[in-house]
Amino acid sequence: MILVTGGAGFIGANFVLDWLNASDEAIVNVDKLTYAGNLGTLKSLRDDPRHLFVRADICDRVALDALFAEHKPRAVLNFAAESHVDRSIHGPADFVQTNVVGTFTLLEAARSYWSALSDADKVSFRFLQVSTDEVFGSLDAADAPFSETSTFAPNSPYSATKAGSDHLVRAYQHTYRLPTLTTNCSNNYGPYQFPEKLIPLMIANALGGKPLPVYGDGQNVRDWLYVVDHCSAIREVLARGVPGETYNVGGWNEKKNLDVVQTLCDVLDTLRPKAAGSYREQITYVSDRPGHDRRYAIDARKLERELGWKPAETFETGLAKTVRWYLGHQDWVDEVSSGEYRKWVETNYSQRA
Numbered sequence: 001m002i003l004v005t006g007g008a009g010f011i012g013a014n015f016v017l018d019w020l021n022a023s024d025e026a027i028v029n030v031d032k033l034t035y036a037g038n039l040g041t042l043k044s045l046r047d048d049p050r051h052l053f054v055r056a057d058i059c060d061r062v063a064l065d066a067l068f069a070e071h072k073p074r075a076v077l078n079f080a081a082e083s084h085v086d087r088s089i090h091g092p093a094d095f096v097q098t099n100v101v102g103t104f105t106l107l108e109a110a111r112s113y114w115s116a117l118s119d120a121d122k123v124s125f126r127f128l129q130v131s132t133d134e135v136f137g138s139l140d141a142a143d144a145p146f147s148e149t150s151t152f153a154p155n156s157p158y159s160a161t162k163a164g165s166d167h168l169v170r171a172y173q174h175t176y177r178l179p180t181l182t183t184n185c186s187n188n189y190g191p192y193q194f195p196e197k198l199i200p201l202m203i204a205n206a207l208g209g210k211p212l213p214v215y216g217d218g219q220n221v222r223d224w225l226y227v228v229d230h231c232s233a234i235r236e237v238l239a240r241g242v243p244g245e246t247y248n249v250g251g252w253n254e255k256k257n258l259d260v261v262q263t264l265c266d267v268l269d270t271l272r273p274k275a276a277g278s279y280r281e282q283i284t285y286v287s288d289r290p291g292h293d294r295r296y297a298i299d300a301r302k303l304e305r306e307l308g309w310k311p312a313e314t315f316e317t318g319l320a321k322t323v324r325w326y327l328g329h330q331d332w333v334d335e336v337s338s339g340e341y342r343k344w345v346e347t348n349y350s351q352r353a
């Protein structure tokens, strides 16, 4: 079996669902269930013996040791993280704790378990770190996209703590020969994304008749990847990636934020037209995020060249699927939009001019 951390969050849960759709290999899913973790996403697996959910913190070494001893996973995939840049600006401590101390604790537990394996099991074991393109910092308009050899230059507490965890993973491979793999992926979107991130927030606000808050001039660029494509990339890297290597994952979809929001409005105008006018009329400009990275872009050619991976969705097909999913799952959005969510919206948006 494999051990997945953060499997009740956006990408982790998509990965768990996708994995069990394609394979009978069981999963131990370890998640602390922060505001971002939601078991409702996994309810189709409630009676599935291939999925074992354990509520635990990746900073809890005793709990991790017990899980390794009991389940003897052949691989660990680390999705667990504090993942939202704006929250990292308001409260960086949780990011240092989970992203750095948590990854360190998981690496230590994995190393201890792995050291006692047979030689053959040692060779086949994998520790896969799921990371972000944000560790590379910000690009200017004319810069080449990030490659695997780009220098780390993180700018937010979120990206700095992810960079720190990526460095630890690298060091465990180099120093102890733990067979690690790292993926650095661009912005994901798709089903089950918590409505604090750009695309699900804009869908929720549009449908709720609320303003669509574009930070700054709306010209910041992100590379967007449909989450199921990220899951297929992770499966490929786990199956055939070379230990010690890192792989950039991206969708070849560089878009300005304003274009993303306008396109989203157009899709909603088609699928759920308003009584009068367009959702575009709800777009408002609000004060910028401090230290807002201007542009991210990913060169994903290594993954294509070495492992034959390419995204299946274009931005247009992925976005249409995503909007349709949110329109059909208002119950899921209501479930995660709890009191804590409303508090966050107040914290992040009420002081923006």
Ligand code: NAD
Binding pocket: 005, 006, 007, 008, 009, 010, 011, 012, 030, 031, 032, 033, 034, 035, 036, 037, 038, 056, 057, 058, 059, 078, 079, 080, 081, 082, 083, 084, 098, 102, 130, 131, 132, 133, 162, 184, 185, 186, 187, 188, 189, 194
């Ligand atoms: P998310 O915030 O939706 O989910 C994170 C999950 O981790 C939640 O279920 C949460 O409960 C769990 N968690 C948090 N702290 C924990 C702890 N201490 N112990 C155990 N579980 C804990 O995040 P996501 O968007 O699904 O991102 C998953 C991973 O992918 C992260 O490592 C993130 O850095 C990386 N990533 C995300 C994106 C993106 O666009 N969302 C892009 C590239 C990489």
Ligand code: TYD
Binding pocket: 084, 085, 086, 187, 196, 197, 198, 199, 201, 213, 214, 215, 216, 220, 221, 222, 257, 289
């Ligand atoms: P986000 O989804 O938070 O991802 P990240 O910061 O990791 O890239 O934001 C994506 C982009 O959208 C980013 O440039 C910030 C911008 N943004 C807004 O303009 N308004 C918003 O309300 C949010 C949440 C993000």
